[in-house]
Amino acid sequence: MTNVLPGEAELQLLFARLNYEYFNGEVPDCRIRYNERFSNSAGRTTYGAHPMEIELSPKHFRQYPEALRETLLHEMIHAWCYAKFRDTGHGPRFKRKLRECGLHSIYHDLGTVAPLRESSKRYILRCERCTFETLRRARPRSPSSCPRCNKSRFDPRYPLTIYEIVEVRAAGTSVDAAHAARKGSAR
């Protein structure tokens, strides 16, 4: 892959622009950096750190550069929800903000009713070509491809990659989700 990713200084500028455009500047300062070690998720927000940290997977975005803005926005919504409401999930607040930012996502389908069993994990798989998303209960064992981009058969050109691992816990109010990659940092 020869795609050149924006540098971290450029990401910081993009952050500032999005913060102004969608959040009225309310997202607290975040340090944005690439983390080469991420191989199976696109990004992560660490709440415990000061400043908060947003890490993005260079591997993922070298392949799907056009997904960068949307993922940064997604992580910024987490940072905003946390700063304002100490909310780390994909609940109603997250979804409302997601809609305001013009993003459409399967998170809307996660529902707001507490699940029956506690700690049920969901894997959000995504095709970066057409942004098709689907939910799985288990980590896929074999590569799968996008059913929208190729309806008839497995097609390695359109892989479904794990976008996020969401943990749905039996919380009273709503879906309480946390990125699995955040354990230890989120609270």
Ligand SMILES: [Zn+2]
């Ligand atoms: Zn998320």
Ligand SMILES: [Zn+2]
């Ligand atoms: Zn697709």
